[in-house]
Amino acid sequence: MSTLTEARWTHVAIPVRDIDRSIEFYTSVTPLVLVQQNADESGRSAWLSNPGQVQTPFVLVLGEFVPEVGARFGIVDGKPDPTFSPWAHIGIELPNRSDVDDVAAKARELGRLQWEPTQMAEHIGYICAVLDPDGNVLEFSHNQKVFATIQQLWG
Structure with missing residues (x-):
C-alpha cells in the first residue's frame, strides 16, 4: 500500500x-x-x-x-x-457515442432522463443527462476529451 x-x-x-x-x-x-x-x-x-x-x-x-x-x-x-442541479453535474465520459444513447434509453425507461442526447460544441461532445434518485444531475458524454486531454497534457 x-x-x-x-x-x-x-x-x-x-x-x-x-x-x-x-x-x-x-x-x-x-x-x-x-x-x-x-x-x-x-x-x-x-x-x-x-x-x-x-x-x-x-x-x-x-x-x-x-x-x-x-x-x-x-x-x-x-x-x-440536489447537490448537483440544474446544470451542476457529475461527469462521466463514455468511450462510444452509442453508449450515450444506451444510457439515455435506460434513463428514459426509468423516468430519469433530464437532457436528451445532443451533439454540443466540439469541446463538450455528445451528451445526455440523467437524474439520480435524489435529483442530482449526471452528465454522460462521448468525445468530450477530458480524459484524453489530461493524459496528453500530463502523461
Missing part, C-alpha cells in the same frame, strides 16, 4: 435519502462499482469508484444520515436538496 505524499483530490460526497436505492441506481446506470460501505450512529455511507482505480483513486461518497446528524448539514426531514 502506498503512502499519500502530496495533497490529492480524492472524492465528492453527496447526501442521499435511501442509500440502498442510490447504490442500485449508480451501479446499474453508471460504470461505478461499490467499493466500501460504512455504518455508525450518524448513518450509512457508500464509496463508489471505477473498477480497479488504484493509481489515482477518486470516489463518489453517498451519505444517508440519521435526522439529527442530517440537520447539522442542513438536511431537513431526511430530504436532501
Whole structure:
C-alpha cells in the first residue's frame, strides 16, 4: 500500500435519502462499482469508484444520515436538496457515442432522463443527462476529451 505524499483530490460526497436505492441506481446506470460501505450512529455511507482505480483513486461518497446528524448539514426531514442541479453535474465520459444513447434509453425507461442526447460544441461532445434518485444531475458524454486531454497534457 502506498503512502499519500502530496495533497490529492480524492472524492465528492453527496447526501442521499435511501442509500440502498442510490447504490442500485449508480451501479446499474453508471460504470461505478461499490467499493466500501460504512455504518455508525450518524448513518450509512457508500464509496463508489471505477473498477480497479488504484493509481489515482477518486470516489463518489453517498451519505444517508440519521435526522439529527442530517440537520447539522442542513438536511431537513431526511430530504436532501440536489447537490448537483440544474446544470451542476457529475461527469462521466463514455468511450462510444452509442453508449450515450444506451444510457439515455435506460434513463428514459426509468423516468430519469433530464437532457436528451445532443451533439454540443466540439469541446463538450455528445451528451445526455440523467437524474439520480435524489435529483442530482449526471452528465454522460462521448468525445468530450477530458480524459484524453489530461493524459496528453500530463502523461
